Amino acid sequence: MSSILRRCTKLTHSGILSMLPGSNGRSCALQYFASEKRYSTSSKIKVDLDSNTGVAIMQFQSPPVNSLSLDFLTEFAINIEKLELDRSCRGVIITSALPKVFSAGLDILEMYQKSPEHYVEFWKAVQEAWFKLYGSSKVTIAAINGNSPAGGCLLAMCCDYRIMAENPRYSIGLNETQLGIVAPFWFKDTMQNVVGHRETEKGLQLGKLYTAPEALKVGLVDELVPEEKVVSSAAEAMSKWLAIPDHARQLSKSMMRKPTIDRLLAAREADITNFVSFTSKDSIQKSLGMYMEMLKKRRS
């Protein structure tokens, strides 16, 4: 897998930087995309591209909670890159094939009791996934059909538009401080670009998980719809975004996102070093261990 990652990280950021100067809801998604063809099959992510509309639907299918492991992130980056290079694809809808969860965020086990070399490899994969999605020239829409904490929220925030199931038991947010860890600056930048400085400051300090209605209120998501309509609503929204000429929309997207992307590009190595030294601290390892225990106890 590390060789796949190396191949993947060698790919250029061919997104905007280089190109421009289970439930009813889930079966409904498949019905909606009746003319779609299987585009890619990998163990954790399924991608179907509708050749008529140019819209790809990417479904996370990594039980139990679509956590963002090294393997998952590697597959994700490869899939987004493939779609980026495919001129027949104009938009991507990202959703989950699992019940109740969009993504549980970064796989905590990848950050717990592993070697510094592993932390380096893992963090490169996190960065790469963000570069690919945040820098994508395609229209990207998150169809958030379940809980979406931390890294799951990051993926959703990287998209151009977010539609969430109106179930008040689902939540989304950057809850890192609740784990005793700190969201890196580019997670913060991404959130700030969506909801503004003040809400990001509150959200980050409190590690706030916003219920779906709260997320709508602060603009963390753009629409709430019944769960079974999340993907079909995403497709409707997509058609509005695709009505705009690609070239003009892509330049506008680039103009808005390039400074944020450049900031991490300039600090990429330092960010990896920070992550490794932060994660390797005994106190952080202890916090992560306690958090995992808490998750297990909550279950039993």
Ligand SMILES: CCCCC/C=C\C/C=C\CCC/C=C/C(=O)SCCNC(=O)CCNC(=O)[C@H](O)C(C)(C)COP(=O)(O)OP(=O)(O)OC[C@H]1O[C@@H](n2cnc3c(N)ncnc32)[C@H](O)[C@@H]1OP(=O)(O)O
């Ligand atoms: C100034 C200096 C700054 C320096 C900064 C430098 C670097 C920054 C350093 C670190 C930054 C790291 C950023 C981290 C980002 C993250 O994404 S951390 C992950 C946060 N995620 C969570 O908190 C979610 C935890 N999970 C849940 O809340 C729930 O699981 C759920 C998603 C709501 C789903 O609930 P439910 O359906 O009830 O499922 P269970 O809770 O029963 O879980 C099933 C099994 O899955 C395991 N699991 C859950 N989440 C994760 C995860 N994220 N990673 C790994 N494993 C996970 C859970 O333990 C269960 O396992 P068992 O079946 O019991 O074995």
